Amino acid sequence: MIEFLAGALAVLAARGEEIVAKLEKVTAVPPSVTKHCRRVRDDTKGYLQEIRDRSRDLQDLRESIARGRLASSDAEPFIKSYLKDYRDLRRNIDAIEEFFAGHVVRFSDSDEFLTLASATIWLEANLPGDPPVAIASTSGYFCTLASLGIVFAPPNDVQKLLILPDLYHEFGHVLHESSNILSDKPRFLQALADYVYELEQQARRYSRPLPSDLSGNISFRWLEHWAEEVACDTLAARLVGPAFGWCNLHLCIRHAKIYSSSQHPADAARTRHIFRVLKRCGWAKEVADMERRWQEYLHLMSPQKPPNYDDYHPDELFVAVMEDVDAATSSAIPTYVPGSGAICDLVNEAWVAFLRDPLRYPDWEKPRAEQLWKTMRADLTS
């Protein structure tokens, strides 16, 4: 088995080297892609070093057995551990190939538009670190693999501008991974502890029957996923203003899951929160318009809240996350102000144009998206 495993490691090393070679050959791409290629190439080289170390360890093990220093039976747990290590390395090499290298070596025009838009927005918003690579090749909606620095976006041949607000939300996930701007949430952690305590006290005081694992499940969801999602919504609403609210409504009507939640809080709770952030940023009139349409939608759909919906979605936790994001970003990251000439301006104009005349919107968008692309390309070469 030792020889067989050593052979498998050699094959894996060859695949890793091939990925490194491919990433080194990636040219004619925006600078942010080149940066991520270098970073992922270095990660791959790190895995290659680990593969070499494991090969050497296997060689040592073989020698120890051959010289009688280690009984074959005692060697078995070693080999089993090396097998697990091999599988882990294999999965990580697969991940790099499948979710990063495979995409950047086939970089398309659509990818270029999204990646240039990401880089421009990142700079305009004064976000720290490197903007992600953005790839137009997902079968679902937006998806971020933050550790690889890559965002997958819906194919954007039409509606190039209307979906961009959600890119601001995805940036939150990238920041969550790469900086402490969104990951430090002292107010939220305190609010969660207070909330869970109060929930349990209330249940005792009023003999309210609660599922036995309710507070644990609420804590788990918020700590594991929801606080990050709410922070990303807060950041996006601050950065792009009303356009994010409209984009959220557009997304909500794509599926009928108003009160259901899983890795995200329910659409209804997120929408309420986005309205809250926008109002706080001074967009009361626009929010009133959005709220009117949202109420119309709720009236049409007549959804039913599932049991304990309100327990899972207390305002105080949303507010605490919002305050953490406010505190972490207020001095360094600007909120949206119309008339700056930035992409967020164009995106807000796009939503106004869409709301004014949805059917003729594509005619409005086409020349503006093309102009934006030209400008971004020119900025790249200047």
Place this chain on the structure above:
Amino acid sequence: MSELSVTYSEYERLSNLLRQLNRASLAARRVIFGVNPPSSEEQRVVRDQLDDALEKLSPTRELSVTRHGTVTVSLEDVLRQVPDRQEVSSNDVTAIRHRITGGLSALTSEDLEKIDKITDALDSASEVLFRRIQR
């Protein structure tokens, strides 16, 4: 964040934990069997990594925030991946953490077997998540 993003993050977390525990178990065996034992300094680093990894395996979801405010993986969830999960309990994890304060050589063969059970579970769980990502 899409389901794919969440699954990928979960996969990365399990993969990191697997690597930490598996390499610590290998280092401990190298010390115990005298197969190129790591230096004292390396052993100290590995011991700290092992303790850190075991700390992340909290017994239940209720205890899912460590002192650093990071979310931990539930031992119960991880062990759901192995059929004979009753062989490892949170008390075992606590006992191992207590024992390694005396260094890697203080680990018993039973301790190593229990760590192997956990890494078996993490290996299976990582594979399941990775296949789900690839779909």
